[in-house]
Amino acid sequence: MLTPRLAPLTHRLTHRLTRRPQASASGVGIGAAVGRALTVWRRSVSARVVVSTVLLSTVVVGAVSWLLVVQVRDGLLDDRVRSATAEAETETVQAVDRLVGGSDFDVASQLELVAAPLSQRGAVRGYEVLVARSDADPASDLTTSGSISSPDLDLTSVPRSLREHFTSSTQLAWAWTSLRTTGDGTTSEVPGIVVGTQVQLPADGRPYTLYLLFPMEQEQETLALVTRSVLVADALLVVLIGGVTYLVARQVVTPIRLARKVAERLAAGRLQERLRVSGQDDLARLASSFNQMASNLQRQIQQLEELSRVQRRFVADVSHELRTPLTTVRMAGDMLHDARTDFDAPTARAAELLQVELDRFERLLGELLEISRYDAGAVALEVEDVDLRDVVERVVRQTATVAAGSGVEVDVREPGRPCVCAADGRRIERIVRNLVTNAIDHAESRDVVITVDADEHSAAIAVRDYGVGLAPGESAMVFNRFWRADPARARTSGGTGLGLSIALEDAHLHGGWLQAWGTPGGGAQFRLTLPRHSGDQVRHSPIPLLPADAEPVR
Known part of the structure; x- marks a missing residue:
């Protein structure tokens, strides 16, 4: 608890x-x-158009409405000032006439003669009256200075500035005020205008000021009605503008959206998709042009696909057909190569060259067949756990003779721990062999460094040479089929021009990366990155593509 x-x-x-x-x-x-x-x-384009139009319309309509309300207000005030001053002048003339024709000679009677008719007409016409001495102190209380006024008028409604004016001037003057009246124990306050004129009483010869206080309740109500009407009209106008803008934007955006959807279907391979054409306006002509463009693209893509299919079929057929004569020529070449010791020197050299070129021709046919299988999508992986260190060791042993013949020393740097990934060992070995032989071929008798490393998600091999390097833009072109940076340079390894292309396809087949970096005269580095587990995606590599010993670009 x-x-x-x-x-x-x-x-x-x-x-x-x-x-x-x-x-x-x-x-x-x-x-x-x-x-x-x-x-x-x-x-949404239509949403931006509608919102922008509504906002701009609100600003414009608001500004115009404000100007309209200001003009109406000024007109009402000016009209009220004119009518008030005119009535004050008329009442002053009549008051003077009554004083001149009156028979009363005391001050109180003459004040009553002036104020009583004004109060009676004021009660009918809706204004209040105050008669006070002009020579009294403006700071004094009017109730103690011999003044006479309408019964319910609060004398503080007359501004002090207007009283000060009549201590030194006899000209008609007016001022804005807050007209306060009392009645039934409550005080009400409304905006008003005070108009003052000066008269002189014959009884004492002193000047007196006639203050006529006109309430402006009617003008205030009229201005409020106009303001409300303008606001309602503004709101309706903005809503109508928004609706019209939406309809117009929809008429324009709907065909664009349809065109976007058709374009997405075309990009997805549905080349038969077309836009529906209706009318003869600009949008209809745009749809017609779009359909014509789609038809031309479909025709050209079909032609290219057919041409590519024929080319792939031709390469595959030629590669297969060349197998038979190559086997025959290989047998004859082997016999000549085995008997070369019985020939004279030129014939023996010809037999050796024939053997070398037959080897290269056989590799070329094998790679052409491999490329044709990739083009046909008939390649399958035989995945197993592969330690990249063992792959690199085998490749270094296989290329030792080529490296020694080129005066190149191959340096292997590995972390001393297994770098295992799920891959097709034969294809990974072929990738590494292509990279190493390519590096030896371009090293120009300098060292080649092979780096192996792995982390939790990926494993990588980097092959670095310090030879001719790559010019800007060639790091992507180097994987193109039969591409060479310098066609005039002699090959030492007898490459076919398809090795890096096949290596790139093998890397992509594993879901990995094969990337190149190089600078002219600063060598190059090729990096193979593979996922540790089959089916995973490579997101980073444990080996940076830019070597640590790369010279900064100046």
Whole structure:
């Protein structure tokens, strides 16, 4: 049971803890709504057009409406000032006439003679009256300075600035004021205008000021009505503009969206898709041009596909057909090569050259057949656990003779721990052999460094040479079929020009990377990166593509 002191604290803590998930949920809801709104804004042309048009229309309509309200207000005020001053002048003339024709000679009677008719007409016409001495102190209280006024008028409604004006001037003057009246124990205050004129009483010869206070409730109500009407009209106009803009934008955007969908289907390989053409306007002509373009693309793609299919079939057929005569020529060449010691020197040399070129021709046929299998999509992997260190060791032994003949020393750097990945060992060995022989071929008697490393997700092999290198842009072209950076340079390894292309296809078949880096005169580095587990995607490599000893670009 909780003590009385702990009970309120526990209640507050429970209340806060129960409210936090709600606040968090509301925050997440607001964030999600903002995210959806931003997504719509980025992806929808019609939404941007409608919102932009509505915002600009709101600004323009608001400015025009403000100018209209200001003009109406100024017109009402100017009209009220003119009517008030005209009525004040008329009442002053009539008051003077009554004083001149009156028979009363005391001040009180003459003040009553002036104020009584004004108060009666003011009660009918809706204005208040105050008659006060002009030579009284403007700071003094009018109730103690011999003034006479309408019954419910609060004399503080007359501004001090207007009273000061009549201490030194007899000209008609007016001022804005807050007209305050009392009645039934309550005080009401409305905006108004005070018009003052000066008269002189014959009884004492002193100047008196006639203040006529006109309320402006009607003008205020009229201005409020105009403002409300303008605001309602503005809101309706902005809504109508938004609706019209949406309809217009939809008429323009809908064909564009249809064109986008058809373009996406064309990009996905559905070359028979076309836009529906209706009408003769610009959009219809655009749809016709789009359909014509799609038809031309379909025809050209079909021609290219047919040509590619014929070429692949031709390469495959020629490669297979050349196998039979190559076997015969190989047998004859082997016999001549075995008997070369019985020939004279030129004939023996010809037999040796024939053997070398037959070897190269056989490799070329094998690689052409491999390329044709890749083109036909008939390649399958035989996945097993492969230690890349063992692969590199075998390749170094196989290429030792070529490296020694070129004066190149191959340096292998490995981490001293297994670098195992799931791969086709035969194809990985072929990739590494192509990279190493290519590096020896371009090393120009300098060392070749092979780096092996692995991490939790990927394993990699990098082959670095310090030879001629690659010019800018050649790091991507080097994997093209039969491409050579310098066709005039002699090959020392008898390459066919397809090795790197096949290596790239083998790397992609494993879901890996095969990348190249190089600088002119600074050598090159080729990096093979493979996923550790079959079916995974390579996201990074344990070996950087840019070598640590690469010279900075100046």
